[in-house]
Amino acid sequence: MFTSDVPPRIRALAKVIHDNDLSLFPSIFNKSDGTLDDRVFDGNNAAAGGAMSSIEAHTKAAIAARRASRRKSIEHHTRVSFAAAGGGAGAAAVDLSSIDTGDLDVYNRRALSALLGRLQDGHGLGHEELVLFEQAFRAYSQHLRVVDSATLNASRYGAVLRITMAIDSESTYAGVALGDLLPAVIRSHDLCLKHAHDDILATMSVYHQTMVETLCSVLEDILCEVNRNSESRCGSLPGTTSPESRLVLADLNSVLDMHVIQLEWLIASTTNLLHFDIFDHISDLSCRDSWVQFIGQHTPMCGATKFSALLQVFPQWAQSRMMEVLNVHDCGFVSVWSLKRLLALWGPFLLLDRNMFRDLSTGMFTLRGTTVACEEALVKADDKQAGDYGISMSRAVACFNVTVITPSGRLQTIVADRTSGAWMLRGVSMEDYATVSGAIESFPQLFIRPRGVTQVAAGDSQSDSQQQQQQKSDVANGDSFSIFHRACFHNNVQYVRTLIERGATVLVNTAVADPLITSRYSWTPMLCAVNNPNGDPDEVVRMLISCGAHLGITDEASCTALYYAIANGYPKTVALLLQSDATLASSASTHPLMCALGAHHFNTDDADNHRLCATLPCPAVVIEILRYVKDWNLVRLAIALIETKISGITLSQEDVKACSLFPHLCWSDLPKMCRDSFVLMTKEERDANERAICEHDALCKKNKLEVSHVLRLLRMHGFKLSCHAMFGL
Known part of the structure; x- marks a missing residue:
C-alpha cells in the first residue's frame, strides 16, 4: 500500500523495484544509455536481472561527474534513510567519511532499499526522503553530463543546455530512450558543453547565436513531443513509446542532427581563429568568387534571401531546388558548410544546374x-x-x-x-x-x-524549358563519351586516380568533343583538366603527366594546356607544366608572359584578346612564368603595358608601334612574335581588339592593387636580368 502523497510515476517505479531482488537494482537499467530495460516489465524479471550485473553510464567521465555532484546529498540523505530502516531516528547512522567514491552507488542502492521498504509497509515518505528517492532515480536514469548553474548562465549555449536537460529529465518517464530515438540530443548537449567557454571573435558571435536559436527551436519541438508522450502515459509504467511518437521523434532527431553538424563546422571554423576566410573552405573558384562578391570573404553564413542573389545565373527551377539543399530544413540561412555539401553532390558550381537536371528530372x-x-x-x-x-x-x-x-x-x-x-x-x-x-x-x-519529386515546376519560363530540352539532348548524346575526360574536367582527383589504376592511361592523349564539357572544341584529358571551373587541377595534371600526357597538344583554337592554365589563373598547374617543359608555348600566337598580362595590342590573334579580356594579371601565375623568362626586352615591354593599364591611358595601335610611351624601348627591340601581331591583323581584327583591350584596361584599373603587385614583380625581375647582363652574372 502506498500513501497518496507519492507521485504516480514514483509509486509505479517503486513497486517494480521492490517486487524484484533489490540487490540487483542497477540491472533494471540499460547499459548503453541508462534507461529502464523493457524486459523488466515483460514478466521475466529474473532473466532481466541476470542479463545485467551493474549499470554503466554513458561514459566514464559522466560517471565521475555524477558521483562528485551527488556525494554531498548522498552523505546527508543516506543517514536519514538508514535511520528509518533501523526502526527510528535513534538508529546508528552510517559514517561516509571512509567510503570510496566507487562505492557510492552501493550505499545509494541500500538507501533506496530502505525507502522502498517503508513504502511497502504503508508508511509515508518525508520531504527529504522523497527528494532522495527522486535524486537517486534520476542519477541512474541520467543520460547527459551534469551542467552546473554557472555554466548555464555564462555560456552562449546555455539555452541549448537547459532544453537538453529538460528533455533528459522527462524522457525516462515518457518511455523515450535518448540513445535509441534521440542521439542527436546527446550530441548537441555534449557539443555545447564541450565548447561552453570557448573564445570566438565578436564578429562571429551573431552566427553562433543564429545556430543556437535554430537548435533551440528544434529541441523545443522534441520536448513538446516527449511531454505529450509522457502525459499520455501518466499513471502507468514507463515503457516503449507508441509507433506514431517514435516516428515523430525520429524525424525531429534527423532535423536536429543536421543542425548539430552545422554547429560543429561553425565552431571548428571560427573558434580560436583570427578571422574566417572563405578561401580556406571553398576551392571552387567560381563559387568562391561569387560568395565574396555577394556575401563577403569573411562571412561564414548569411540569410537565405540574401543568398538567392548569388544563384541568379541559374534557371528558376534550379534555384529553387538548390535552396532546398542549402537552406537546411528551412532554417532560414545558408552556410558555407551547406554550400560545400551541394558542391560535393553536384559540383562544380558552374555546372550545378546541368548536373542536377540529370538526376532530378527522374523524380527519384x-x-x-x-x-x-x-x-x-x-x-x-x-x-x-x-x-x-x-x-x-x-x-x-x-x-x-x-x-x-x-x-x-x-x-x-x-x-x-x-x-x-x-x-x-x-x-x-x-x-x-x-x-x-x-x-x-x-x-x-x-x-x-x-516516388520522389520531379524538378520541373509549374510556371517555368519558356527559356528554362528550352534549356532543359537541350540538356536532355546533351545527356543522351554524351553517354558514349569518355568518363575519364569528364572526371578530369570536374577535377575529381579520387576518381581520376581510380580510372588510371583501371587502365585509363590509354586515353591520356585522346581528344573528344563532349557536349557535357564543351561543344566547340575537342579536348584531351589534360585540356579538360586545365579548363575545369572548379579549381587548380595540379593533382590531376601531375597524374596525367606521369601517365605520359603530351603537353604540346593544342585544340582547334591552337591553344595548349599552358594557355588555359594561365588564362584561368591556376599557378600550381602553370608551375607543373613549365617544370616538365620550360620551352612550352602557350599558343602559336602568344608568349606565356604576354598571355598572363591579359588583353593587349601584342596578341597576334584577335580571338586571344576576346578570351583574355576577363583575365586579370595574377601575381602567383606571373611569378611561375618569370622563372623561365630570360629576355630583358620582353620584360620591359610587359612593364610598359602594365604601367599604361594602371595609369588609365588608352593606347592606339599607332602609339604602340611608335613606342612613344615606352621609354628606352625601340620597335626593333621587341620580340619578333610581338612585331608580327601588327602584320598579321586585319582592320576588322584590330577594331575587335580595341574593344577587348578597352574592357581589359577598365578591369585592371578597377583592381589596381593586385595589378600593381604584378608590376612590382616585373620590375624586380627586370632589375635582376639587367644586373646579369651588366656584370655577366
Whole structure:
C-alpha cells in the first residue's frame, strides 16, 4: 500500500523495484544509455536481472561527474534513510567519511532499499526522503553530463543546455530512450558543453547565436513531443513509446542532427581563429568568387534571401531546388558548410544546374524532407508495391540515402556514396557511376518505381524549358563519351586516380568533343583538366603527366594546356607544366608572359584578346612564368603595358608601334612574335581588339592593387636580368 502523497510515476517505479531482488537494482537499467530495460516489465524479471550485473553510464567521465555532484546529498540523505530502516531516528547512522567514491552507488542502492521498504509497509515518505528517492532515480536514469548553474548562465549555449536537460529529465518517464530515438540530443548537449567557454571573435558571435536559436527551436519541438508522450502515459509504467511518437521523434532527431553538424563546422571554423576566410573552405573558384562578391570573404553564413542573389545565373527551377539543399530544413540561412555539401553532390558550381537536371528530372529525389519522412511516405502510399524507392539527403557529405521496399515488404536503406570520386551503391555493387540516377537505373529489378519529386515546376519560363530540352539532348548524346575526360574536367582527383589504376592511361592523349564539357572544341584529358571551373587541377595534371600526357597538344583554337592554365589563373598547374617543359608555348600566337598580362595590342590573334579580356594579371601565375623568362626586352615591354593599364591611358595601335610611351624601348627591340601581331591583323581584327583591350584596361584599373603587385614583380625581375647582363652574372 502506498500513501497518496507519492507521485504516480514514483509509486509505479517503486513497486517494480521492490517486487524484484533489490540487490540487483542497477540491472533494471540499460547499459548503453541508462534507461529502464523493457524486459523488466515483460514478466521475466529474473532473466532481466541476470542479463545485467551493474549499470554503466554513458561514459566514464559522466560517471565521475555524477558521483562528485551527488556525494554531498548522498552523505546527508543516506543517514536519514538508514535511520528509518533501523526502526527510528535513534538508529546508528552510517559514517561516509571512509567510503570510496566507487562505492557510492552501493550505499545509494541500500538507501533506496530502505525507502522502498517503508513504502511497502504503508508508511509515508518525508520531504527529504522523497527528494532522495527522486535524486537517486534520476542519477541512474541520467543520460547527459551534469551542467552546473554557472555554466548555464555564462555560456552562449546555455539555452541549448537547459532544453537538453529538460528533455533528459522527462524522457525516462515518457518511455523515450535518448540513445535509441534521440542521439542527436546527446550530441548537441555534449557539443555545447564541450565548447561552453570557448573564445570566438565578436564578429562571429551573431552566427553562433543564429545556430543556437535554430537548435533551440528544434529541441523545443522534441520536448513538446516527449511531454505529450509522457502525459499520455501518466499513471502507468514507463515503457516503449507508441509507433506514431517514435516516428515523430525520429524525424525531429534527423532535423536536429543536421543542425548539430552545422554547429560543429561553425565552431571548428571560427573558434580560436583570427578571422574566417572563405578561401580556406571553398576551392571552387567560381563559387568562391561569387560568395565574396555577394556575401563577403569573411562571412561564414548569411540569410537565405540574401543568398538567392548569388544563384541568379541559374534557371528558376534550379534555384529553387538548390535552396532546398542549402537552406537546411528551412532554417532560414545558408552556410558555407551547406554550400560545400551541394558542391560535393553536384559540383562544380558552374555546372550545378546541368548536373542536377540529370538526376532530378527522374523524380527519384526528395531533397527537403528527412530519410524518416521518405520512409513514411513509402509506407503510407495507397498503391505501394515492392520496388518503390525514394532518395533523400544523408547526414554525411557526398552521400544520399536510397530507401526501397524489398520484395518481402520491408524497407531497406542503401547508401549512395561519392567519397571515392564516383557514385557507388554500398552493399549492392562495386561498380562506379557518373551520377546517382545512373547507378539506380542500372538495377531495374531492385529499383522499379521512383516516388520522389520531379524538378520541373509549374510556371517555368519558356527559356528554362528550352534549356532543359537541350540538356536532355546533351545527356543522351554524351553517354558514349569518355568518363575519364569528364572526371578530369570536374577535377575529381579520387576518381581520376581510380580510372588510371583501371587502365585509363590509354586515353591520356585522346581528344573528344563532349557536349557535357564543351561543344566547340575537342579536348584531351589534360585540356579538360586545365579548363575545369572548379579549381587548380595540379593533382590531376601531375597524374596525367606521369601517365605520359603530351603537353604540346593544342585544340582547334591552337591553344595548349599552358594557355588555359594561365588564362584561368591556376599557378600550381602553370608551375607543373613549365617544370616538365620550360620551352612550352602557350599558343602559336602568344608568349606565356604576354598571355598572363591579359588583353593587349601584342596578341597576334584577335580571338586571344576576346578570351583574355576577363583575365586579370595574377601575381602567383606571373611569378611561375618569370622563372623561365630570360629576355630583358620582353620584360620591359610587359612593364610598359602594365604601367599604361594602371595609369588609365588608352593606347592606339599607332602609339604602340611608335613606342612613344615606352621609354628606352625601340620597335626593333621587341620580340619578333610581338612585331608580327601588327602584320598579321586585319582592320576588322584590330577594331575587335580595341574593344577587348578597352574592357581589359577598365578591369585592371578597377583592381589596381593586385595589378600593381604584378608590376612590382616585373620590375624586380627586370632589375635582376639587367644586373646579369651588366656584370655577366
